[in-house]
Amino acid sequence: MSIISATNATKVYQSGDKELRALDGVDVSVDPGEFAAVVGPSGSGKSTLLNLLGLLDEPSDGSVTVDGVALSSLSKRERTDLRRETVGFIFQSFYLVPTLTARENVAIPGLVRSDRERLIERADDLLTRVGLGDRLDHYPNELSGGQKQRVAVARSMINDPDILLADEPTGNLDQNTGAQVLDVFDEFTDEGVAILTVTHDEQVTDFADRTIRLVDGMIQDA
């Protein structure tokens, strides 16, 4: 059974009297342990799709389903809670908090959970797993780009999500450090975590189990 699926997802933005169809009837579903890449020219609706699957936005038409539950049936608050439990996010420019150490950055999403007891230990575990066990107390400005992105990956995993959504995770990294991030991804998919990434990077698409090609808001069969 898929973790997250979008059925006939359509997103229309109104600007003035013009209508912009960012997504036009897209069907996507992601299975556990799967690494899927979304590619396409800019403006093809990649980010919109990511926002829909990340429960950050609602489709104008069609539906998004998480574990069999339709998103439209949930309140904003329930959606936030579901997002926290199900989805982890990774961004192109990392978005680490500059005044917090690597460990604290990883722990931040967990602060709002009631079971905070083992938060710091979990953060340490995750950082060790992404190969930063010796950088726990380093601040973001003491880390390289690749290391920052690995901290961000560890952060995205702190709440035990079922799926990681990544927006150009290697966009700010060189070939070598990008590969390190992909290795980390590989380790998590082996545990059954699904990863869906928007990318322009061929290194990533080569690595992916499946590539979804979007053009003008529609999936183009390869």
Add this chain to the structure above:
Amino acid sequence: MLDSTLSRRFPFLALAKQNLMRARARSVLAMAGITIGVIALASLGIFGAAYEQSYRNSFDTTASSVLVTPGEDAPSPHFDRENVKTIERNVDSPVYPIAQYGGSASGLGGETSTTVVSMQRPTAFVTVSEGQIPEEWRSGVVVGASVAETLDTRPGETIVLNGERRRVRAVLDEASRSNFLQPDEKVFISPSQSTRSQYQFIIVNADSPTAAFETAEALDENLNGRRTFYDIVDFESAIERFNQQMSTLQTFLFGIGGVSLLVASVSILNVMLMSTIERKEEIGVMRAVGYRRLDILRLMLSEAALLGLFGAIFGVVISIGLGLVINAEFLSDPFAFTVDAITFTALGFLFGTVASFISGLYPAWKAANARPVESLRD
């Protein structure tokens, strides 16, 4: 920072503190604004209260007294022993019959015309600077401050009063202008030295101004019928006027303090709003990783509240320091904080924290309501 015990209990406060430390200078300045506002409110309040108290101290002796003089229907322009007894029967408080007559006094330093006051226990209304007035006072005189200066005399020396040599028992302090005996220009003798048994007026000395007002009313009711045998004067209207002036002063000072606090809270509003805009992406990330809108609201409000709380604490500490100086100056006791002064300090603290909390509301609401998607879109 997040792994101390305290932070585990209150992770939001720890995070809020961390966020404030990021723009340290800005946070300190915003806090200083609140501190100044609280100081303005609290120390102006303390100043007003001490000022009022210093006046009230000297005023209360006067206002606690009831002055009785022969009324227009009295058979004689003077009171005699009988009148004194009548009044004593009607009140619980001490009664002071007072006789005054003109005279002249001379000493080593010179000579002056003066008023001789014959009364028992004048210490109820005046304070002694040098020497002492015995409880059972029979011989000797007590000299007012100006008279003592003119005659250049001290306790133990002798002056000539209306031709008779008298030993000086005590010299008085300069009295405040509100003292109705006006003792500075006078010489006091004990009633036993006076040949007269007539009194110009009688003073009833109650415990408090309120008791005095009640005593005056009771006396008027019991002693006077349709005809006024006794003219009874209390200081109710005077003290009312005084209270009114003081409350005007307090309101004025409070207004100045309030305005500075208002200015301070606008600066908190500004700081929090800038911080919200600056951290748009970060807040978006937090929303994306599962922070509810309420969580963001709580975080931003914690930041504003922390600024206010610490600003107010510093303000209160400094105000109390200033209060010590003010009290020492006005009440000659640094620790003589009045209830009013403490109330103003507490109010300053309360207003300081509440004002910054309120200023934090709008930026916090704005941050919490930014949609996560829009926060991340650049």
